Amino acid sequence: MKCLTSLLALMLGCAVPVLAQTPIKAPTGWKTQARSGGATTFTPPDLKSGEVYSITTYDSQAMDGKSLAEYLRGFAGPVGNAAGKLAKPLAIDERDGRIVTGTGTYLGPNGSALGVMFIGVTLDGGSNIHIARTLVSGQSGLMARYQEQNKAVMSSLVNRVKSETGRNVVTVPAVVRKKLKTVGGPLIPGVYAGNQYDGQELRQRFRVYLYPSGEYRLCDQNDQDLKKRFFDEQVGDYKYNRVSGQLSIDWTQALGQYSDDCWCYYGKGPDGKPAIYAEDNVGFSEKHTLLTYVGAPTKRLSKSAETERKAAIEAERTRYKWVVAPGKGVPSAKIAAVLLDTKVNGAQADETVYLLLKDGTVYADLPVPPDELDVIRSRQKEPDKWGKWRKVGGVYKVSWAGAPFQNLPGRAVRPAPAQVKLAGRWGTGRASNDIITSSYRLWGVTFTKTGRFRKDERGGSSSSLGFGENAT
Numbered sequence: 001m002k003c004l005t006s007l008l009a010l011m012l013g014c015a016v017p018v019l020a021q022t023p024i025k026a027p028t029g030w031k032t033q034a035r036s037g038g039a040t041t042f043t044p045p046d047l048k049s050g051e052v053y054s055i056t057t058y059d060s061q062a063m064d065g066k067s068l069a070e071y072l073r074g075f076a077g078p079v080g081n082a083a084g085k086l087a088k089p090l091a092i093d094e095r096d097g098r099i100v101t102g103t104g105t106y107l108g109p110n111g112s113a114l115g116v117m118f119i120g121v122t123l124d125g126g127s128n129i130h131i132a133r134t135l136v137s138g139q140s141g142l143m144a145r146y147q148e149q150n151k152a153v154m155s156s157l158v159n160r161v162k163s164e165t166g167r168n169v170v171t172v173p174a175v176v177r178k179k180l181k182t183v184g185g186p187l188i189p190g191v192y193a194g195n196q197y198d199g200q201e202l203r204q205r206f207r208v209y210l211y212p213s214g215e216y217r218l219c220d221q222n223d224q225d226l227k228k229r230f231f232d233e234q235v236g237d238y239k240y241n242r243v244s245g246q247l248s249i250d251w252t253q254a255l256g257q258y259s260d261d262c263w264c265y266y267g268k269g270p271d272g273k274p275a276i277y278a279e280d281n282v283g284f285s286e287k288h289t290l291l292t293y294v295g296a297p298t299k300r301l302s303k304s305a306e307t308e309r310k311a312a313i314e315a316e317r318t319r320y321k322w323v324v325a326p327g328k329g330v331p332s333a334k335i336a337a338v339l340l341d342t343k344v345n346g347a348q349a350d351e352t353v354y355l356l357l358k359d360g361t362v363y364a365d366l367p368v369p370p371d372e373l374d375v376i377r378s379r380q381k382e383p384d385k386w387g388k389w390r391k392v393g394g395v396y397k398v399s400w401a402g403a404p405f406q407n408l409p410g411r412a413v414r415p416a417p418a419q420v421k422l423a424g425r426w427g428t429g430r431a432s433n434d435i436i437t438s439s440y441r442l443w444g445v446t447f448t449k450t451g452r453f454r455k456d457e458r459g460g461s462s463s464s465l466g467f468g469e470n471a472t
Helices: 001-014 066-077 147-168 173-181 302-316 375-381
Strands: 031-035 039-043 054-062 091-095 099-107 113-119 130-135 188-198 200-210 215-220 235-238 262-268 274-280 287-295 335-345 348-357 363-364 386-392 397-400 411-413 426-432 437-447 453-463 466-470
Touching: 054 147, 066 091, 066 113, 091 200, 099 188, 130 147, 173 262, 173 274, 188 274, 200 287, 200 348, 215 302
Parallel strands: none
Antiparallel strands: 031 039, 039 054, 054 130, 091 099, 099 113, 113 130, 188 200, 188 287, 200 215, 215 235, 262 274, 274 287, 335 348, 335 411, 348 363, 363 386, 386 397, 426 437, 437 453, 453 466
16 A cells, blocks of 8 residues: 555656546456446456455545545445444545545455555645545455556546646645645644744744634734734734645735745644745745744734623623622512603614612612612612602602702503513614614514514614615
8 A cells, every 4th residue: 555655646746638537447358337426446357256356436526624534534434343334443644635545444244354445636735536445355465466457547546636636736845845744734723933034034033823713813923913014913814724734824924825936834844843834936035934833822812802802891891780699689579660761862762761669769770670789789889870759749759969859751660460471572773863874773572472582673774875775
């Protein structure tokens, strides 16, 4: 298998004319059988009783973002004790992000076993793969007997791969092979630090943060954001092909796949550590960059994580804090009334809830259910929200901070009876407008008698400048 892999690697480096379709050539005298799914099986004519030897080639298949090893394992099928299953997982080896081989044993009927060898070839960076499978029984000398015919079929397979790939062949530059011991494979998120040269002159020392989320951040050697020419900070999303090793990070720092003269690859350096190597030879540029893994990306947050952190801080700052567990706040027996006041400002409606307690105090703009309000801490921390109330001639009056009593606007609302099941839709909305535009938003919730609910919302906007209406 190792010799055959080396042969394939050599053939992949040779120029082959691009044909519309290159057929797989059967060895002279061998039987050919077309199978379903674009498979073709070749069998030698001189097999003896009990001997099994066949080579099956398969049409190109999309890899769907999987690595070579992942795809081959799935293609080979599961491990199990039944006939037709693998006795144990394939022994898999990858080479150059273009060739994958796998060896193992299939269980046959009546306890028999068949050796299996897979070879997969991709030349378009892992978008598609061509696979060949060799099945062989255990008789001595069987592999050596058909070794040359096997090589011929594999040669024909490579020609087909080159033909179908055409101009989409991904070729790793020779200098990358010198700088990186291996190319491709799973990308390890982390901080990659190193130098960038322009010719022989040191251009900059910097660090690249690659996050599990697919984001990146470029920093100087002190972990401060580098400044872009057109943006405030060096952040964004990177793209990586783990089969070909191609990595695109940021074009302003010459870290990406932007032309035949500007490329970036990920793999492992001579010391076995994850590394990035990039060059930019466009025009008079001779930039070359080597970055090596130095640790996990913990010191600086990604852009999305930073945004989430700021949002969490703001949410905590604005969160209403004077609460207790549900049922531990104001009991219903202590509530005299709840008033809802709605004021309309142009096209905008604002609602204020007043909580009137039987001890003669009132709370303005209730933000939580009464049974979650911590009255003691609220009175200490926000005394301006508390006042006194009384009812005169059926009219509620209120006094704030010792001022004269005045009418309290709003209408009294009553709680629903205990154990009541809601059925129907409740909703509210908000609208705004100015000289040029107007907009509205409606939202609500529908309750069913079965105890389920469904939220809904819609809105829209229009412009007096003739842009029409936009609704969602």
